[in-house]
Structures are given as structure tokens and as C-alpha cells.
Amino acid sequence: MVLVVLDHDGNKLRKGTLEALTRARRLAEGLGEKVAGVLLAEERAPLEEARKYVDILYTATLGPYTAERWAAGVLAAAKEGAKAVVAPSSRQSRTYLGRVAYALKAGLLEDTLDSSLEGGEVHATRYAYLNRVTQRVKAPLPVVLTVKPNTTPLAEPLGTSAEVVPLSVPQVPTVEVLERVAEEKKGVSLTEANVVVTGGRGMGGPEAFKLVEELAALLGGAVGATRAVVDAGWRPYGEQVGQTGKTVQPALYIALGVSGAVQHLAGMNKSKYIVAVNKDPEAPIFKHADYGIVGDVHQVLPALIEAAKKLKD
Amino acid sequence: MDLSGATLILDQMDEYAVEEALRLKEKHGGEAIVVGFGPERAEEAIRTALAMGMDRGVHVVFEGFADPVAVAEALVPVLQEEAPTLVLTGGQQADWDSQALGAALAEGLGVPVVAWTTAIELEGDTARAKHDLDEGAEWVRVRLPALFTTQQGLNEPRYPTLPGIMKAKKKEIRKVQAEVRPKAVLLSEEIQEKARLGRILDGKDPVAAAEELVRLLHEEAKVI
């Protein structure tokens, strides 16, 4: 069978799980196999929801998450005949599945953009070298595959309710969890952020940056500023992106009210995707943008925040 | 993509691992060994770690692509021979963007893995450590030997100083030929082109434009 690790938050399956299910179903179809799910819980899990998406559901309640416990849980299910283990990518899943892949002597395909069965082997596309290179890789079965978020359509329920098989998961030597700490969102470091939202002179004044901060927070990113804005005293020098500030290379760079002077471009033009909002259609930034809106940033930014909020739900 | 002329340097994530090993040794004594896996010219990266202060190195020589599980399989016997108290490695490898090496090694060695560590304190037979989860962080206690994967925030890696570089000249790097059986095969690699898409929308209706932009970023660019 093809085994899917069903990630959840205690109450609902996570979105990434539904993407992983789609990928698993494609592989299962090609192999003529069933799709099994393994639902591991610290205390609670969405059992009834999970049953709707798979042909057979393995379950276990393991107590506090540790990589060793989750690896043991997945392996206990995989021993039932998994030809492939598919899971949504997360730091945790990539850790325990590293253990699983070793234990199964499996081909590991990490954080994939797509995957398919070709000639009995699994082919996949993924990024390497800090997201700058696209790789095509393949591995023979058995395979452990993690699915990059936002790459795959979400699976629909099957219309059936799977049989539930409780797993007997052996105790394994592991860490003792002492204390969980909810991290206060210490701002993402500008140079390491995956998303940077920068405000330029077009923002009009320091108060408008509250919205810039809001958008950055929504997207899990950092706030940047142009030299003009820093010179004007609206934002601190530590946020300056450009020739005389920091150089950043995020996956997404959003430039709001930024003209696109060469000095600024120098600090961000290696970003994967550049988005610009400016009321001047001739602004140089548009020549360097993947996407953009010609419009008043004071109207567009609130609308972007609303749209981003909607997306989050 | 042709790496034949490129210099292979110490992975930044691994720098935190090297630095932590050096700090633990400075505080608690013991030997700090750096193990590297890769082609001959990867030796330079091992020398850098030695120049930072590691005592000696082991170079498992292998040319070509090897997936993290295969790398772990090759390294496990080497590590078992050294019988370390702690093993440290970067949380993510900067070449394959893989996060699996630490966990796979831990599985092979039969020890627990503490991933994305931001603090380690030794307490005799055990260690107390802080590490990141998907949401938030946690403090754990683990029996040694154990494996830790490292990231920014654990420490500030030192420079390989000039005196360190000169001392490193005399330090041993043991070469080992490895049994490597890669399962994943690299079919192709391409640097992504940087030509900009230039999809500029009219913002006369700001709400509609904003929604369309967010949709494009989510569905087409897949970046949010």
C-alpha cells in the first residue's frame, strides 16, 4: 500500500495533508495499491475526518511528540506493507521521516514540487542550493516522499469511511520533553526571511508602515525599507535594503511605493519573485517585477492584507 | 550546472555544529572530530573546520551525488568506530537543501535526535537542550550519546584565525573509502532563470487587483 502520514492539529487535518493525499493517490493508482493513512496523536486526533480520506487507517496515541516516537509510529504502520510513505513537509516530518527512510532503506525524496510514477520508480522535482536550482530526481521503491506546501491540489473525501486499525507501537529510547515554549514572534531576520515586504517613499509617512508590518506578519516575513525612508527617519537603518543596506534573497519580495532605483535593486534583485505596487506605471521597479499593481498603495495595501487574511483561512 | 570549478566550502549550518563542538570541548574537555563526506576537493572544508579548532578530521571520500540516507549509511560505521558522546550536524544541508542527514544518522546509530537545536547544556550522562518544533520550541533532556542538528541562534561561529590555519596544517585528516549505495538518482539540475514575468495589473479597482495578485502568488508562483 501507499502510506500517508496524516498531519493534524488535534482537531482537523492540515491542508498539507490533503496535498499529500493527492500525491499518494496518484502513486497508488499507478501501482495498483491501496492508500493507507497513519494518524498519530499526542492526545487527540480527527479520527472521523481521517477515515474519509483513506482506504485503511492506522492509529496510535503516543503522548508528547518526539522524532523517535513518531518514527516508530510510522514504521509500525509501514511494516504492514508500505511501498511508499508520503507526508506533508514540515521540519518535524522531515526529521522523523529521515529516521524512517534510514530504517526502511528507502529512497528519500524531500520537499518535492511534484512526483510521478515512471517505469516502476518514483520521479520528483525539488529545489536545491538554497532554492536556486531545480532538480529532477528518481528513486526505486520503497520511497519516502515529503510534499512541499502549496504545490498540489487538495484531495477530496472518498465517500467511504475506512477501517480503523490501532497500532502497537514499541517504546523507543527518546528525549524527555521538559517544557514547551510558545515562541513570541521575534521578528524574522531580514536576511533570512522567506518573505520581505518593503515600504518606500511612496508610503507617505511612518504611520503607513503599520500596514506594511501587518502584511509582513501575515506572510510570515520581515519588514524592509528603502534608503529614502531610512534617511527620512521613518524606519531604522537595520531595515534598509539596498546598496548601502542589506542584500536579501527571499522567495517573495514585495516593494510598496518603491520607485526601483538602482541602489535599491542591488539589494534585492536576486529574490525569487518580486512584486511591486506603485502609482507610476513608468516606475523602474516594474521592469524588475514578476507581478505588480499600478495603483495607489494606500488603497492596494489594505486590500492585499484582506486578501492575504482570506487566504490564510 | 557544472560544479567542477567551484570551491566547496564549509556549509554555514554546519558551522554552528563545529562551533558548538568547540565550545563544548572548551568547557568540558574531550576530543572534537570533524567528519566530512564528499569528493577529494571537499577536504578544504574539513581544513576550515580544523582551522576553527577541531582536533582531527575524517574524510569519507566519494565523488558524485549521494542522497542523505546513503550518506548516513556510509557514515554510520565511521561514527561507530569513533564512539562519540555527541554528534552535531547542520539542520539543513546547503547543497541538497536536505534536512534528513541528522535524523538518518541518528537512526543508524540508534540514538535520539534533537533537531533545530538552539541551546545545549551538558549534565554528565545527559544533556539539556532547547530546540524548535514546527510551532514554538521546547526544552528536552536526553541521555547521551545523542545527535543534535544545529541552526542560527545556537552560537556565533568563530573565524578560522590565521594561527588556527597554521595549526590545522599539522592536524590529521584520515581518509576513508566508503561503501555508498545511493538509492535516489539525480536526473538533472538547472539553475533557475531570473527573467522577470512582468505581470503588471491595473489597480483602478484596488480590491480586485489585490485579490488577483494574491491569487497569482498563491496558485501560480506558489510562494504564499
Next chain:
Amino acid sequence: MPIDFSLTEEQKQLQALARRFAKEVIMPVAREYDEKEEVPWPIIEKLHEVGLLNAIIPEEYGGMGLKMLDEVIVGEELAYACMGIYTIPMASNLGITPVLLAGSEEQKARFLRPLTEKPALAAFALSEPGNGSDAAALKTRAVRQGDHYVLNGTKMWISNGGEAEWVVVFATLNPELRHKGVVALVVEKGTPGFQAVKIHGKMGQRASGTYELVFEDVKVPVENRLGEEGEGFKIAMQTLNKTRIPVAAGSVGVARRALDEAKKYAKEREAFGRPIAEFQAIQFKLADMLMGIETARAYTYYAAWLADQGLPHAHASAIAKAYASEVAFEAANQAIQIHGGYGYVREFPVEKLLRDVKLNQIYEGTNEIQRLIIARHVLSE
């Protein structure tokens, strides 16, 4: 002996260390120190921490024992980030060299060891307000009085002069003897009568402290004399034969920086619908820059090799110094040109390159003096 153009493992590591230091420690603050005309002590301290300060001091005195080629490798990398800041360790080595060439074992230990134990600088004082190129016409007077010399006079344009733990001062015992009357004396900081006055308003290399040194009845013990009376001029010339080479390395670093900045700008800036990097006029400039950098570097390495081998290197170092500084000046000039209006403003890094590297054509022997040295060599064969 086979020619080998490759660097050894340690040299590569040294280069990587210097390059990283330049990028992480010097580049972020170079402009600020240039604007403030302030000596960057935090950088000097960090150079000491990583082992790059006063690194030519031999191991037996607590130093790193770097060879000339090693210095050249480091020099290019540090100067890439800022020639002015590089001049500080470079000028310290300039002060150390006469001690290495002419000092006794006791003097080497006494003067050099302290420079390895903490961040500290040395300096070399030959030029005076009234004479630079005409070095033998120096007027600073030393008079022997029993167990010490009494020193009177003024030195000018002395890098590190106000910061140095000690300065090697070249003075005359008898002006009529011209170069045969010169003595080299090590004057320690704080000696009564010794004053350093900072020179302000320099065009470039403003992070490096340049001083006028005033000596009023300064007593210098005989134990601080390097070599014999009358040998001072020879010591100075032998020193400069060597220390020109790191200047050349610095010039190569500046030229390389000019090229990198020009290249970056040319790929971004558009005119007539295309990046200007696609136009021949720009391409020719970039090509000329690289031609200069590659040849200057190769020759500088050769001069360094000669020095390390103990072979005569006076004319080779003169060629390297003159040639590299002219290559670098032209490269900085063209980099500004490529930047157009943006090259003319301080916000962009290229105007500083020109201001900085102009001095490389003047100090450590003007390029005119270098040409005299080279011509002398031509005519002597």
C-alpha cells in the same frame, strides 16, 4: 624550477579568511570611517584577534611569520573592502620591516613581541615637509650624546604615526654626508618631546591616520638604533624595496572592486532599451579593467616570489607598485564613468575608490621615483 601558478592549501585558506573578514568586518563600515576620517580601532582589534595584524613578525617573536606572497594575498582581499583601512596594517608592517632587516636579536624581541600580544601598530618615518622623493636630503637631526641620541626635526605624511607603539625615524647625523650620514632610530610612543599631529582633509584613505611628527630634543637611547650609524639610508631603501609589494597588492584589490562594481551596475542599468553591459563602449572598459587586474596581480605575485626567494627584487617591486597603482586608478576612473551620474555621488562606492587609490601613486615612493629605479635597472645591464 617549474612555474606553478596555484596557491597552496594554506594560502587558499588565508585568502578565504581575509576575504570573509573584508566582507563581514570591513565592508559594512568602510564608508562611515571614510566620512568621519576616523581610525577604526574595532577593526584593528579584530585583525589582531584573527591573526592578520603584524603577521609578518616571525614565529620566534610570537608572530605568524607570513611571507611576502601571503601578505600580498591578504592585502588584495582587505583593500578590496577599503584601501584606507588596509593601509593601517600595511603601514604597521612597513614599520616592522626595518627592525627585521637591521635589528639585533635583542631589538627584534623587544620591539616586535609586544606587537603580537595585543592590537598595536608600528610606523615608518622617512618623509619630511621639505623632502619626500629626495630622501637623502632629510633634515631631521640626530646628535649623539653619550648613551643616547637627541632628535630634532619634523616628519610628514606618517601613516599610523599617532597610534604607533613606536616609530622608526630616519635622521641625519651629518647632512653633508647625505645618504651616508643617516641613522635609523626607534622612537617609542610617549617619549618626551615627541608629538604627533593628525593631518586632516585628505582626499582619500581617510580611515588611515596620517600624521606630522614633531621631535623637540627627543632623547632616544643608543639601544634603539637599528644597525650602525650611516646605515640608515640603506635600511630605508631595502625596506621600501619590499614594502612596495603589498601596496601593489592593495592596488589590485581596489581595481578588482572597481571592476565588480562596474559590472554589477552595467548589468542593471538600461539605456536605449538594453542593459548597458551589452554596449561595446562599456564592454571595452570592462575588458581593459580585467586586463590590468590580471597582469598587475600576476606581476605582483612574481615580485613577491622574488622577495621570498631572497632574489633581487628592487626593480620588480617598483614595476609592480607603479603599474598596479596606475591600473587601479584607471579602473576606478572608468568605473565612475560607467556609473554615469551615480558614480559621482558618495552613495555609490566607486568615487571613494578613485579618491583612495590616487594615493597609491604617491606614497611609498612616487611612481616617478619608481620609474627612476626601473630605468637605473635598465641602464645597468
